[in-house]
Amino acid sequence: MDLKELRKEIDEIDTQLVTLYEKRMKISEEVAKYKINTGKPVFDKERENAKLDWVKSQVHSEFTKHGIEELFLQIMSMSRKLQYQLLNKNGIQDKTSFRLIDTIENKKDKKVIFQGVPGSYSQIAMLEYFGEDVDNYGVETFKDAMETIKNQAADYAVLPIENSSAGIVNMSYDLLVEYDNYIVGEHILRIDQALLATKDAKIEDIKTVYSHPQGLMQCAKYLDQHRDWKQISLQNTAASALKVREDQDKTQAAIASIKAAETYDLQVLQEAINFSDTNSTRFMVVSHEPIFTIKADKVSVCFEVAHESGTLYNALAHFIYNGINMTKIESRPLEGRPWEYRFFVDFEGNLNDGSVQNALMGLKAETIDLRILGNYKKYEE
Template sequence: MAQRQKIAFQGEYGAFSEQAALAFFGNGCTPVPREGFRDVFQDVLTKKVSAGIVPVENSLFGSVHQNFDLLQEFPLSIVGEVKLRIRMNLMSLPGTSLRSVRNVYSHPQALGQSDRFLRSLKDVTLHQFYDTAGAAKMIAEQQLTGAAAIASLQAAEHYGLKVLKKGIETDRQNFTRFVVLSRTPVRPRGAAKTSLIFSTNHAPGSLVQCLSLFAERGVNLLKIESRPIVGRPWEYLFFVDVAGSSTDEHLVSALTEMKEHTSSLKILGSYTIGKVVR
């Protein structure tokens, strides 16, 4: 019998990251919960797991900056992606009514994404927690009365909680993009994208020169984001997604010339454009 792939994710069982792992790898994988994002990267690097999966951006709340920093730090490759529709649900101990809830626990992004519903509740205090599913687990283990968590339906089922209200997210077009991490790069099949990080030479027009190399070769720029460089005030790293594989002739040409205008350049990986899971 083939050994099941172990896939590290941040959070507890029932977390959206676990759903993303199952959506990408299928039910034949074994999701492995880890406390922090750095733990996921470290487990992949040290071969404790076959791969890892982490969120990098949400359609409503933007990028998960810590994971961009970790992508720069760790010598790992992005080998895939999946975009997961996020549905927020309010849950509590069985026997709890919506009117009796006085404290709501969840990850800061989940609280923010459910802001309109939460503002409709009276006399409720919001508490930030490290993980959506972790909030559900805490309520179940500590048997907290008058408390509710915002998490997935899978978390409610896993921890034996009652769902008080389904679909409390403010915007139904709520998606999170997850990337899959591996020690070894892959050759993408079909439509591909390439992710890279670079810093420019400290000279006027350097960023424009870099980006124009893609435009001149008809390479579609899919995403660009800047992050400050630690220890170098007012200097930035740029995270970029472009259409195509790093082995495509036009992209090879752009990246080769780009080295003349950058002080650092790291290709994070080329991979097949991921599916949207609703």
């Protein structure tokens, strides 16, 4: 047989598959109605496992066994999505504790904190997001920022979550899990690292360079040309500028912002020393209250999956089957459980969307410790 004939046969099979699929989904709607009336849960693991065993027993090769199992995992998952959707329409839904508010940019009587000292990138990002006249102050550590928000001594905290060259800020991810604080906004700031020193210093004088570890990492290629310089990490870039100012030692340099040079009256020895000319940091705005606005279009969640084959894949299927666009996936180690992970997924949508509610109901039923970290407006230039 030639390809054309084979494809014609395939087309005929596909016509039947489509008809059967639609018929099956119609019956799933009836099942949903039954479940609405009786309060029976959507997910029946025993029934699904029996079905998988049966379909596998019906086919003849190892390859088709795998294939038919995957196919039915997908079909049953879609049936569940449909049932969740109908449950939602009937008002039977898992209420999230999130509260819809008008706007979070309202700065009247709000206090905002950032991590670090004046001149830090966090402060610059905060001022760009909330405006120059917002009531604000710096705290020493990321943990202090989360603690202050938790105790409601301030309304919002601005913390870096990811750099476009260095990757994620692990501490921020871990603190989101440790604290019941929520992401309510994001801001992206272009990072131009500069080499700062005292007014009398020349490049040949430098022996030690101070910065935040990510600052040193972002400038690794530049620093590789100066291997005799000792690299020392401090809490943040602006703190390293402050140290150089205080020590007034011309062998010291700091990697920090041009704004930090102005703030601490230092000389810019070299501009733009970070290796990527598109280097940006994404900051999150964190609140103790689980709030979102109708304009929010990005959701962040995290969850664990059982330490079994295929569990991560099945979790991700909830996004796809609901037509939800995942924009990011990260993993972080679980404390005390070596080589097991918590997954962080960002996706597009609003907590009021039916599709988002379906995906979250499914994920909640089929993953471990699902948490909604926030629903907020995606940064746009």
